[in-house]
Amino acid sequence: MSHGALDEGCRVGERPCGGSMSRFVQALAAMLPLALACGLAACVDQAAGGGAGARDQIRAVGSSTIYPFTTIVAERFLATVPHARPPVIESTGTGAGIRLFCAGVGAAHPDLVDASRRLRRGEYAECARHGVDQILEVQIGIDGIAFAEALQGPGMALTPADIYRALAAAPLGRRNTARLWRDVNPALPAIPIQVYGPPATSGTRDALAELILAKGCEAVEPDTLGMHQRDPNAFATRCQRLREDGAYVDAGENDNLIVQKLRSNPNALGIFGYGYLEQNAGVVRGIPLSGVAPTYATIASGAYPGARPLFVYAKKAHLRAIPGLRAFLRQYSALWSAGGPLVKRGLIAAPPAVQRRAAAIIAHEVALDPRVLH
Amino acid sequence: MNKRAAPVARQPTDWQTPAMQRHVRRRYAAERRFRLLGLAAVCASAAFLFYLLATMIAQGASGFTETRLALPLDLRGHVTVTRAQLNGAAADLALAGAGLENAVDAAADRAFPAQGGEALLSDGAWLRVRDAIKRHPRLLATPVTIPVPVATDIDMAYKGIGTPESEAAVAALGTHLSRGLNVSFFTGADATDPTRAGIWGALKGSLLTMLVTLALAFPIGVLSALYLEEYAPRNRWTDLIEVSINNLAAVPSIIFGLLGLAVFLGTFHMPRSGAIVGGLTLALMTMPVIVIAGRNAITAVPPSIRDAARALGASPIQVVFHHVLPLALPGILTGTIIGMARALGETAPLLMIGMRAFIAAPPGRLTDPATVLPVQIFLWSDDVQTGFVEKTSAAIIVLLVVLLAMNGLAIYLRNRFETRWK
Numbered sequence: 001m002s003h004g005a006l007d008e009g010c011r012v013g014e015r016p017c018g019g020s021m022s023r024f025v026q027a028l029a030a031m032l033p034l035a036l037a038c039g040l041a042a043c044v045d046q047a048a049g050g051g052a053g054a055r056d057q058i059r060a061v062g063s064s065t066i067y068p069f070t071t072i073v074a075e076r077f078l079a080t081v082p083h084a085r086p087p088v089i090e091s092t093g094t095g096a097g098i099r100l101f102c103a104g105v106g107a108a109h110p111d112l113v114d115a116s117r118r119l120r121r122g123e124y125a126e127c128a129r130h131g132v133d134q135i136l137e138v139q140i141g142i143d144g145i146a147f148a149e150a151l152q153g154p155g156m157a158l159t160p161a162d163i164y165r166a167l168a169a170a171p172l173g174r175r176n177t178a179r180l181w182r183d184v185n186p187a188l189p190a191i192p193i194q195v196y197g198p199p200a201t202s203g204t205r206d207a208l209a210e211l212i213l214a215k216g217c218e219a220v221e222p223d224t225l226g227m228h229q230r231d232p233n234a235f236a237t238r239c240q241r242l243r244e245d246g247a248y249v250d251a252g253e254n255d256n257l258i259v260q261k262l263r264s265n266p267n268a269l270g271i272f273g274y275g276y277l278e279q280n281a282g283v284v285r286g287i288p289l290s291g292v293a294p295t296y297a298t299i300a301s302g303a304y305p306g307a308r309p310l311f312v313y314a315k316k317a318h319l320r321a322i323p324g325l326r327a328f329l330r331q332y333s334a335l336w337s338a339g340g341p342l343v344k345r346g347l348i349a350a351p352p353a354v355q356r357r358a359a360a361i362i363a364h365e366v367a368l369d370p371r372v373l374h
Numbered sequence: 375m376n377k378r379a380a381p382v383a384r385q386p387t388d389w390q391t392p393a394m395q396r397h398v399r400r401r402y403a404a405e406r407r408f409r410l411l412g413l414a415a416v417c418a419s420a421a422f423l424f425y426l427l428a429t430m431i432a433q434g435a436s437g438f439t440e441t442r443l444a445l446p447l448d449l450r451g452h453v454t455v456t457r458a459q460l461n462g463a464a465a466d467l468a469l470a471g472a473g474l475e476n477a478v479d480a481a482a483d484r485a486f487p488a489q490g491g492e493a494l495l496s497d498g499a500w501l502r503v504r505d506a507i508k509r510h511p512r513l514l515a516t517p518v519t520i521p522v523p524v525a526t527d528i529d530m531a532y533k534g535i536g537t538p539e540s541e542a543a544v545a546a547l548g549t550h551l552s553r554g555l556n557v558s559f560f561t562g563a564d565a566t567d568p569t570r571a572g573i574w575g576a577l578k579g580s581l582l583t584m585l586v587t588l589a590l591a592f593p594i595g596v597l598s599a600l601y602l603e604e605y606a607p608r609n610r611w612t613d614l615i616e617v618s619i620n621n622l623a624a625v626p627s628i629i630f631g632l633l634g635l636a637v638f639l640g641t642f643h644m645p646r647s648g649a650i651v652g653g654l655t656l657a658l659m660t661m662p663v664i665v666i667a668g669r670n671a672i673t674a675v676p677p678s679i680r681d682a683a684r685a686l687g688a689s690p691i692q693v694v695f696h697h698v699l700p701l702a703l704p705g706i707l708t709g710t711i712i713g714m715a716r717a718l719g720e721t722a723p724l725l726m727i728g729m730r731a732f733i734a735a736p737p738g739r740l741t742d743p744a745t746v747l748p749v750q751i752f753l754w755s756d757d758v759q760t761g762f763v764e765k766t767s768a769a770i771i772v773l774l775v776v777l778l779a780m781n782g783l784a785i786y787l788r789n790r791f792e793t794r795w796k
Contacts, residue, residue, distance in 0.1 A: 055645070057743065068758060071566045071732040075497075078734050082467055086563075086735040088647055088743040090728055091756075108643055254756050279758045282537055345566070346758070 055107035057085035058328050062097030062114030063203045064255070065143055065273040066310055069342045070114055076341070077324065077331045084324050094203030101313065102127035111318040111325055115311045116143060116203030116273070117210070121373040128370075134316035137368040138358045140332050142348040144274035144299035145207045145306040147287040148259075150266040154189045156181070157288045160305060164216025166193050167248050169241035171220060176243045196251040196258045197242075197271035204273055207308045209240035212289075215305060232374075259283060274299060275346025299348050309350070316367055326362075333359045430767050430774070437768025440556035440569060441532040442521035443494060443547065445478070446485050447503065449514050452477040460511050469507060475500040478522070486550075489543045496523040496569040498558070521552060526568045526761035535760070559768065563736045564750065568761030571754070573772050575736040579649055579729075579744030580718060580776070582737060586653020587660055587717055592710055594657075595664030596699075599706070602665070603672040604694055623662035630659045631723025639727060646728040647743035655727060656717040663716070667709020671702040704791035711784035715777050721748040747773045 058077075060070050067089065074087040092100065094115045101113035102123065109132075119127075119137070127133065147163075149156060165171050165184035181188035198204040217239030218225050227235045242248045251258045251270075258270040259280045270284065274294055277286050286294035289305050298304040312332060319325050335342045338349040349355070360366070388394060452473070459468040478500040483491035499522035506520055507513050513520075524532070531540035532551055544551065562572020598619075606612045634655030638644045644651045675698050683693045724730070730749050737744035745753070747769065754766040 059646070064756075067732070068566065071734075074732065075566055075734050079470075086733050086743075089732040090647070090730060091732075108639075108646070256756060256758065276758050279760070 056323055058087035058112070058322055058325055059110040060087065060089045060112035060114060060312075061092045061100045061110045062090075062112075063094040063116040063310075064091040065116040065204060065275070066114035066140070066312070067091035068275065068345055069140065069310075069347050070112075070312070072341055072345060073328065073331045073335060076335060077328050080331070081324055081327050084327075087328065093199075093201040094206070095201045098123050098127075098313075101315075102130055102132055104130045105132055105315060105317045107321075109315075111315055111322050112328075113313045115313060117206045117308065118311060119313060119368070119373055121370065124368075124370045124373055132315055132317075134367040136314040136316055136319075136329070136361055136365060138312045138314065138329065138332065138361055139309050139350055139354055140312050140336050140347070140358070141310050141342065141350050142299055142307055143207075143310050144294045144304050144348065145204055145211060145308060146272060146274050146277040146294040147289065147306075148262060148270045148272070148277055148284040149268070149287055150262045151283065151285055153262075153266045153285075154191060156188065156269070157291065158188075159185075159219075159290045160212045160216035161219040162188065162216070163212050163289075164220055164239075167195060167242055168213060168217065168239065169243045170238075171217075173238075176245070176247075178247075191267045193247045194249070194265070194268040195247065195271065196249045196261050196268060198255075199250045199252055204271065207306070208271060209236070209242075211306050211308060213240050213242075229374075273346075274348065278346050296348055300351070307348075309354075310347070313368075316365055319365060329362045333362055427774075430770050433764055434767025434769075434771045436533045437764035437766075437771075438556055438559060439533075439553050440559075441524045441529045442552050442554055443482075443486075443524045443528075444519050444550045444552070445481060445495075445499075445522050446517065446519045447478070447481045447513075448517040449474075449477055449507075450517070452480070453514060455514065457511060460508060465508050466504065469504050474504055474507075478503050486547065489546050494524055494528055494543065494547075496525050496529075497567040498565075498570040499523055521554070523556075523558075523569050524551070526759060529569055530761055533764075559765075563734055564732055564745065564753070565734060566732075568757075568759055568765050571762070571765055573747070573750065573769050575733060576745045576747045576750035576769070577772065577776075578736045579652075580746040582649035582740055582744060583652040583656060583746055584714060584718060586650050586740060587656045588710075588714060590654065590657035591660040591664055591713070595661045595710070596668050596706060598661075598665045599668030599672055600694060600699070603669050604690070604698065619662050619665050623666055626722075627659055627720050628722040628726065630655055631726030633658065634723060635726045645741050645743070647731050647733075648741045649729075649737055649744040650740040651727050652724050652729050652744070652746065653740075655723050656720060659720070659723065660710075660713040660717050663713035664706070664710050667713070668702070668706045671705025671709070672698060674705065675701045704788050707787045707791075708784045711780055711787070715780045715784075718746075718777060718780065719748055719773070721746075721752055724749055725752075747776070 058074075060074075070089050074089055078084055078086055090097075090110075094113075094117060097110075097113045098115060098119065101110050103109050119135070124135075127135065147156075147158060162181075162185045165176075166178055166181065167176075169176060178184050179192060180190045181193055182190040184193075197208065214228060214235070217235075221239075224235065224239055227238075251261065255272040255276045258272055259276065262268055262270045262284050269287065274296075277284065277294060278296075288294075292298050292304045294304055294306065299307045312329075314325070314329055332342075333355070334340075336347065336349060336355065337343070340349075343349050350358070389398070453469070455468050455472050459465060479492035479495065482495050482499075486494055502522045503513075503520055523529075527536060527540040528543060528547075528551075530536045531544045532553070536544065556569075558570065559572050561574050562570060563575025565571040602612065602615065634651060638651045638654055639646055644654075679697050679701065680693050683697050684690075688696065724746060728743075729745055730753060731743055731745065732753070733743050733745060751766055751769045751773065754762045754769060
């Protein structure tokens with residue numbers, strides 16, 4: 001009787017109760033604590049070894065402009081140093097990268113930060129407050145901030161003053177209402193002002209503010225000359241704010257997206273690093289600034305107004321603790337020469353004197369003197 | 375006009391009157407409209423899907439192939455390595471130290487000086503020669519012709535999207551070029567040169583991450599579902615838990631990323647970018663889905679089964695493990711696999727915990743820094759070199775195939791073990 005009832009219950013499931021499914025479930029039930037234990041063991045293992053302890057791979061964060069160069073360095077490092085662990089390189093943007101870098105000394109914090117502008121004095125102070133006061137500053141090369149249009153575009157030629165009048169939030173103290181390029185300079189064509197550029201966290205955006213807008217502001221409003229040194233904050237509010245009414249479009253950290261937008265809209269302008277201009281020479285062309293076109297030669301010689309240095313900052317305290325970090329830094333100096341692999345990928349080599357100084361900083365581990373920053 | 379109150383014998387409807395005909399036509403038209411609307415909706419979604427797949431396959435298919443250059447190579451006198459060195463564990467180092475890379479570049483310079491010489495070769499060309507030598511050491515002693523991968527601009531020109539210079543080089547090289555399956559795409563990790571970049575690093579990262587997610591989310595999710603359905607008393611607390619779980623399943627994934635950043639990296643100091651942290655974060659995200667699917671599957675088991683088992687003297691735990699769980703398992707597994715598929719395609723929370731890094735080797739352990747497939751796609755789509763466009767599409771195809779396989783497994787499990795209650 002009872003046997004029959006059991007069978008009845010079993011048949012509902014179309015499969016015998018004592019069959020494979022039930023055994024499978026029992027095996028599963030036996031595995032649960034095991035899986036849990038494994039998970040927890042891994043956690044504990046990590047809690048002990050992950051944070052404060054040693055780390056055997058190099059970590060770099062920072063600028064999306066320098067990211068491709070640092071990845072090449074990482075690849076060469078891996079190929080030349082036997083048994084090296086693969087370095088971990090994250091593209092976070094310069095500002096966010098410096099914040100991560102400055103959060104402290106130890107395995108939990110990155111060893112290197114790629115910066116497409118110089119460290120600011122305030123950022124250094126923040127670093128020092130967390131114990132990161134011994135920093136190597138290595139200039140790996142130069143980049144140009146390029147203004148570009150599609151090949152079938154109108155063939156613009158701009159000056160920093162034009163760009164300031166077109167893109168600043170309040171040129172001459174009045175809200176910017178210019179709609180056409182002709183509004184800012186009668187010599188320019190009557191097409192709408194539409195510029196795709198980097199977001200506020202980007203080093204390229206800082207370069208736009210410091211190299212182009214500042215110069216344009218000083219040209220348009222001569223009373224701001226020297227204000228940069230006297231009162232940087234007031235200068236930034238007055239000269240370096242971008243308009244927010246849609247004429248300047250923040251295109252995110254994805255520079256390929258800007259190139260695509262230019263291709264589909266020939267009247268728009270794009271702002272990105274020179275490397276992207278070079279790689280996409282079949283689609284876009286550089287716009288001359290003050291009559292100087294962005295080319296390798298003009299940026300390297302400093303004739304192009306939008307040239308900026310690119311830096312890698314390293315923590316001196318990590319040089320000893322992280323295996324291979326010294327060799328990694330030396331790898332930069334082996335690759336940054338004119339004609340070298342980094343230059344083939346779009347970097348512009350720094351002048352020989354700058355390269356010698358940077359190589360000496362790496363060789364003798366000379367820490368940055370904060371007094372040179374501003 | 376009939377008086378409403380008067381009981382009149384009902385007249386048969388006259389379908390032939392114009393008013394009635396109009397009415398009927400309208401009804402048929404409404405029916406047709408609705409059917410067409412439904413059909414249009416299906417067609418539109420099918421068209422979108424087809425467009426997505428067609429573009430991906432059209433752009434990505436060439437990502438699985440590589441262009442090879444038949445390189446005449448005579449290494450006699452250029453590379454001196456002993457047989458013992460070649461058989462030892464340090465063969466790679468020995469060959470690199472013996473100047474193999476320079477020898478390969480020099481061979482290209484000698485064979486194709488007019489077309490660009492060593493600039494024709496991929497960064498990884500000498501690695502292909504190295505592996506060939508390790509398999510057949512006699513290559514060092516005889517002049518041979520080895521097909522090696524070409525540089526990315528030549529590769530792109532051979533595939534039809536090149537600059538004028540590279541297209542001229544391709545035309546000049548003619549039959550020296552050939553096309554073949556890019557095996558290193560399936561075995562390599564991320565690289566700066568698109569001809570060397572591979573998907574295995576990201577795929578392995580995804581698999582490790584999913585392993586952690588499954589090992590955590592499945593047992594905890596199933597146990598929670600069992601407890602809530604079979605044991606928990608019905609009161610305000612269980613109601614609260616139920617509402618919380620439903621809410622948790624609807625929370626945007628980026629929030630879980632922030633949680634993972636604060637808890638696993640901030641409090642527990644786990645390694646940034648590690649597959650284990652990614653797995654833990656995604657487990658948090660997947661768990662509510664498994665609990666909800668599990669509870670639905672357990673509720674669907676008829677109470678008569680439990681009553682029958684109890685009546686025969688089974689203990690509650692025997693009821694659960696001998697009867698309820700086996701019958702509910704197909705539903706639970708389907709829910710689990712759908713939750714895992716969602717976790718596999720997730721990017722946002724992983725960006726928060728640093729799994730967006732360039733890593734030139736596949737992860738070996740759970741704690742090694744890793745990337746996952748969707749993040750790799752994101753990274754490649756952002757790369758400046760045009761050669762990465764097809765690699766991006768190829769990686770998307772790999773991701774879609776993995777997702778398809780997981781969904782296929784879910785359908786198989788459902789059909790294999792599903793029980794239809796009569």
